[in-house]
Amino acid sequence: MYSIYGAAGSGSVAVEATLELIGAPYQVLVEAPTWEGEHQRNKVAAVNPMRQLPVLITPDGEVITESAAILLWLTEQHPEAALAPLPGTATRAQFLRWMSFIPASIYSMYWVRDEPARLAGDDTDLYPQLLLRTADRIAQCWQIMASQLAPAQFLLGEQLTVLDLYVAVASRWTPGRNRFYSVAPLMADVVKRVDALPQLQNFWARRFPFVPGWED
Template identity: 65%
Template sequence: MSFTIYGAAGSGSVPVEAAMTLIGLDYRVIEAVTWEGEAERDKVAVANPMRQIPALITPAGETITESAAILIWLADAYPQARLGPRLDDPRRAQFLRWMTFIPAAIYSMFWVRDVPSRLVGEDAAAQEELKRRTAERIAECWRVMDSQITPGRFLLGDELSVLDLYVAVASRWTPRRQRFYAEAPRMAEVMRRVDDLPELQAFWTKRFPLGDDA
């Protein structure tokens, strides 16, 4: 039996899909572009009452939501893929720290940005100011993370992890890669390395191409 993931190209499902691709799992994607309206969000309701992506259905029928939780679960459930430090690994604490920092500090900003009227109503000027401020907040968070992490070949050392996949996707969102490179120079080279992984080239092209912002 295969996995089912509710997701969309360019979304928070992409690092999950990338991890499953690297592990070699059989999965299908139900496209649900939730930022495009109620009908798209309703597609996800059967799996996640929050109507948010990603939502993963395991072959056993279990539902897992929240991108960080899914990524950590995949790394732990498939240790042979070596996509995350084990419980007794000294890198585990920092792995958990940054895997939760991204959704708490960065990913959460996009619930606001996708539909600004949720917080500021229909005032166009207020919506633009909200978008500007959240973009600055995201840039600040990348700067803080860069100042606190000491990458090797990858973010946690010499081995690729789901953290690298998570950052590779989230850093493609607003304020986009060029700003990320400026704010997070130590992580920048790592992300270029993740972008260039041969085993993910076809995947990135299909699910989240970088375009001119690389």
């Protein structure tokens, strides 16, 4: 079985949702909301020197970090789930493009946001600016992504892929879904469709619940 180092509401939720759709057995071996501090990050240190989630341990015991790499690797291991366009097909290039864009341009911003002191040091006066500007940058990146896509049922057409799951999860982080809807209206219907997937309703309730005000 697969084992995950993860946390409710974190990037591991995209990996867990993928395993739910694949139907492969998995366990969340270590629950570690790493953004809460050193104690939580240290729970991950043994498997990821970056002390970040998600981490996947394969049934063979191999350790994989980096959310996009994990998601892509899972689609290769479980082609029957058809959660990625196949190499050589029309949407493959854009699939890889946006699977790389999310961790490079969006996910990386949270390293700063979670602890502004990492860049601003003790100069607490800088923190509000840093939080504001990283939120704006994330929103801008969603807007740019939306401007380059022509979604149908899902982001790349009629096929649900791990890109849809990845975006549905990451778009719930700051600056939040309502802002995402306003900057990326063409992607809004898609993420709402992913939120509503019947096969994931129990899963979302457990790992990233739609609590009152969740879109704010």
